Amino acid sequence: xxxxxxxxxxxxxxxxxxxxxxxxxxxxxxxxxxxxxxxxxxxxxxxxxxxxxxxxxxxxxxxxxxxxxxxxxxxxxxxxxxxxxxxxxxxxxxxxxxxxxxxxxxxxxxxxxxxxxxxxxxxxxxxxxxxxxxxxxxxxxxxxxxxxxxxxxxxxxxxxxxxxxxxxxxxxxxxxxxxxxxxxxxxxxxxxxxxxxxxxxxxxxxxxxxxxxxxxxxxxxxxxxxxxxxxxxxxxxxxxxxxxxxxxxxxxxxxxxxxxxxxxxxxxxxxxxxxxxxxxxxxxxxxxxxxxxxxxxxxxxxxxxxxxxxxxxxxxxxxxxxxxxxxxxxxxxxxxxxxxxxxxxxxxxxxxxxxxxxxxxxxxxxxxxxxxxxxxxxxxxxxxxxxxxxxxxxxxxxxxxxxxxxxxxxxxxxxxxxxxxxxxxxxxxxxxxxxxxxxxxxxxxxxxxxxxxxxxxxxxxxxxxxxxxxxxxxxxxxxxxxxxxxxxxxxxxxxxxxxxxxxxxxxxxxxxxxxxxxxxxxxxxxxxxxxxxxxxxxxxxxxxxxxxxxxxxxxxxxxxxxxxxxxxxxxxxxxxxxxxxxxxxxxxxxxxxxxxxxxxxxxxxxxxxxxxxxxxxxxxxxxxxxxxxxx
Numbered sequence: 001x002x003x004x005x006x007x008x009x010x011x012x013x014x015x016x017x018x019x020x021x022x023x024x025x026x027x028x029x030x031x032x033x034x035x036x037x038x039x040x041x042x043x044x045x046x047x048x049x050x051x052x053x054x055x056x057x058x059x060x061x062x063x064x065x066x067x068x069x070x071x072x073x074x075x076x077x078x079x080x081x082x083x084x085x086x087x088x089x090x091x092x093x094x095x096x097x098x099x100x101x102x103x104x105x106x107x108x109x110x111x112x113x114x115x116x117x118x119x120x121x122x123x124x125x126x127x128x129x130x131x132x133x134x135x136x137x138x139x140x141x142x143x144x145x146x147x148x149x150x151x152x153x154x155x156x157x158x159x160x161x162x163x164x165x166x167x168x169x170x171x172x173x174x175x176x177x178x179x180x181x182x183x184x185x186x187x188x189x190x191x192x193x194x195x196x197x198x199x200x201x202x203x204x205x206x207x208x209x210x211x212x213x214x215x216x217x218x219x220x221x222x223x224x225x226x227x228x229x230x231x232x233x234x235x236x237x238x239x240x241x242x243x244x245x246x247x248x249x250x251x252x253x254x255x256x257x258x259x260x261x262x263x264x265x266x267x268x269x270x271x272x273x274x275x276x277x278x279x280x281x282x283x284x285x286x287x288x289x290x291x292x293x294x295x296x297x298x299x300x301x302x303x304x305x306x307x308x309x310x311x312x313x314x315x316x317x318x319x320x321x322x323x324x325x326x327x328x329x330x331x332x333x334x335x336x337x338x339x340x341x342x343x344x345x346x347x348x349x350x351x352x353x354x355x356x357x358x359x360x361x362x363x364x365x366x367x368x369x370x371x372x373x374x375x376x377x378x379x380x381x382x383x384x385x386x387x388x389x390x391x392x393x394x395x396x397x398x399x400x401x402x403x404x405x406x407x408x409x410x411x412x413x414x415x416x417x418x419x420x421x422x423x424x425x426x427x428x429x430x431x432x433x434x435x436x437x438x439x440x441x442x443x444x445x446x447x448x449x450x451x452x453x454x455x456x457x458x459x460x461x462x463x464x465x466x467x468x469x470x471x472x473x474x475x476x477x478x479x480x481x482x483x484x485x486x487x488x489x490x491x492x493x494x495x496x497x498x499x500x501x502x503x504x505x506x507x508x509x510x511x512x513x514x515x516x517x518x519x520x521x522x523x524x525x526x527x528x529x530x531x532x533x534x535x536x537x538x539x540x541x542x543x544x545x546x547x548x549x550x551x552x553x554x555x556x557x558x559x560x561x562x563x564x565x566x567x568x569x570x571x572x573x574x575x576x577x578x579x580x581x582x583x584x585x586x587x588x589x590x591x592x593x594x595x596x597x598x599x600x601x602x603x604x605x606x607x608x609x610x611x612x613x614x615x616x617x618x619x620x621x622x623x624x625x626x627x628x629x630x631x
Contacts, residue, residue, distance in 0.1 A: 006035065007037050008037065008038045008071055009049060021075040022036070050170050050171065050172050055163075056142075066142070067085075068136070073100060073574065074573065075573060089139070091127060091566065094143060095140050095141075095144050096566040096568060097571075098137035098572075099573070100573040112130055113130065115130060117131075123570070127566045155171060198264065201213050204547060207222040209496075209502065211316075211492065212320050214547075223241075226545075241540065242539070245536065245537070251528070252265065253266065261550075263550060272311045296311060298553050308523045309520040312550050315485075319495050322424065327425040328431075330415055330420065335430065336356060336367060342356070353403075355402060377408040381401050421463075426464035430493075433457075434498075434501070435496050443487070449461060449477075452476070461479050470489065
C-alpha cells in the first residue's frame with residue numbers, strides 16, 4: 001500500500017463534480033492510503049503549487065507520491081475496478097499523469113504536448129511519452145521531487161504566512177514563452193521552466209552577432225535564437241532574453257563533428273538533426289511527420305549516432321574580445337571616418353578639423369570607448385545641425401557629432417593613416433564602414449560606396465572582404481553580400497556596433513533557409529567526458545538558441561536531469577463549467593449488473609452511482625451543497 005498526498009489548489013470554490021468524483025475515487029481505492037491537501041483563495045497558482053509540494057516534502061515525510069488534481073476536472077476513472085490512483089501507480093513511473101482537453105471551440109485537442117506532437121491521441125492507447133504535461137493531473141514519486149530539489153538548489157526560498165520558518169521549493173516557478181503557431185505570434189505560459197545545460201566555455205550567439213562564452217552571459221542579455229517549431233516550413237530567427245542562469249553538476253558527453261567542431265553537453269539535451277527514417281527510437285515515419293513539416297527533427301544527445309547529420313547554421317567564431325584588439329580598433333575608427341567622418345585642414349593655421357556625425361548612439365558610444373583607449377581627447381555634441389557639421393541637406397535633419405580636440409589631432413591622424421592591413425584591421429574597418437554606410441534588409445548586406453568617387457575606399461572594402469574569404473558582388477554604387485550564412489559570417493567576423501541595422505524582424509528568409517545540405521555536418525564521434533562535471537544552464541524566453549554554431553533546444557527541469565514524463569491515455573478527465581470540454585468522446589462507466597468497465601459514447605445514457613455517504617469534510621467547504629442520493 002502506497003501513501004498519496006493529493007494537492008487540490010482552488011481559487012474560490014471547487015467544482016461540485018470534481019469533489020464528488022474525487023471522493024468517489026478515493027473511497028473506491030482500497031489499495032492505497034490517500035490524503036487530500038486543500039488550499040483556497042490564493043490567486044497565484046504557481047505559489048500555491050510550490051507551497052503544496054513543499055508541504056509534501058516537509059510535513060508528509062512518510063508519503064510516497066505527490067499528486068495534483070485541478071479543481072475544475074471531473075474524474076471519470078473513479079471505481080473500484082477502474083481507478084485513477086490505482087492505474088497511475090501501477091505504471092511505477094517517477095512522473096506520470098493524465099490528459100485532458102484544451103478549453104477551446106472546435107475539435108478537441110490535448111492541453112499537453114506528446115513527444116510525437118500528436119495532440120489528439122487515441123483513447124486507451126497506452127502510455128505516451130510527453131514533451132509538456134499540463135499540471136492539472138500529475139503523479140510524482142518522492143524520488144522525482146527530491147532529484148529536482150537537489151539539481152536546482154537556487155529555487156529554494158523562505159516561506160511566509162503558514163509556511164514561515166520553512167523552506168519552499170520553487171519547482172513551479174513559471175515563465176512566458178514566445179511561440180509561432182500557424183504563422184500567428186503567441187506568448188505561452190509554462191508552469192515548468194526551460195533550461196539549457198552545457199559546458200561553461202560553450203559559445204552563445206548574442207543579438208549583435210557577438211559570441212560570448214555561456215559563463216559570461218548574464219540575466220537580461222539578448223541573444224539570437226530561432227523558432228522551436230517551424231511556421232510555413234521555416235524556422236525564423238528571433239531575439240530571446242536570458243531569464244535565469246544557474247550552475248549544476250551532471251554527467252557530460254562530447255559530440256565531435258567532421259568539421260573539427262565539438263560541444264560538451266548532457267545526455268537529454270536535444271539537437272536539430274536531419275530527419276532519419278531508420279531510427280526506430282525516434283518513432284515511426286508517421287510519428288516523425290507529425291513532429292515537423294521540415295526535413296529536421298529534435299533528437300536527444302543519447303539518441304545520436306556517429307554519421308548523423310546535425311544542423312550547424314552558424315560558424316563558431318570566437319569574437320568576444322575582438323573589439324579590444326589594437327588593430328581592430330584602428331580599423332574601426334578608419335572605417336567609420338571613411339563613411340561618415342570628415343578631416344579638413346585649416347587654410348591659415350597648421351591644424352585640422354576632425355569629426356564624425358551619426359544618429360545611432362551605440363556607434364558613437366563605441367567610438368568614444370576606442371578614442372579613450374588611444375588617449376585621444378574629444379568632445380561630443382548632440383543635435384548638431386547638418387549644415388554646421390559640414391554635410392549637405394539629406395534624410396536626417398540633425399546628427400550627434402564627435403570632434404577631435406586640437407591637442408589630439410596629430411595622434412588621431414597617425415592612427416587614421418596607419419596601414420597595418422592585418423586580419424583584425426580589416427575586421428574593424430569593415431565593421432566601421434558598415435556602421436556608417438551599411439544596410440541590412442534581413443537577406444543581403446549593402447555597403448554604399450561609389451567606385452568612381454572614392455576608389456581607394458572602395459578597394460579597401462573589397463580587399464577586406466577578400467581577406468576574410470567572404471563572397472561579395474561589386475556594383476558601381478555599392479558592394480553587396482548575399483546568402484544567409486555568408487551574411488551572418490560577415491557580422492560574426494566584424495561585430496558592428498549598430499544594433500538598429502542588425503534587426504531580425506525584417507528577416508526575409510530566416511533560419512529555415514539555413515537548413516540546407518551545406519549547412520549540416522556529420523557527427524564523427526560521441527564519447528563520455530565526466531560523471532559529475534560543471535555545466536551551466538540559462539533560461540531563455542524562446543526555448544532555443546545557438547551553441548557553438550549548432551541549433552539546439554532547451555530541456556525542462558525534470559527532463560534535463562534524465563527524467564521522462566508519461567501520460568496514461570486510459571485516464572479520462574473532463575472540464576466542467578459553462579461548457580464541458582472533453583478530449584475523448586467516451587466515458588468509462590460501470591455496468592450496473594456486473595460492475596465491468598466498459599466504454600460508451602457520450603450521447604448514450606450514462607449510469608452513475610449514487611452518493612450514499614460522505615467522507616470527512618474539506619476545510620472551508622460547505623457540505624450543504626451535497627444531497628444524499630443525488631446523481
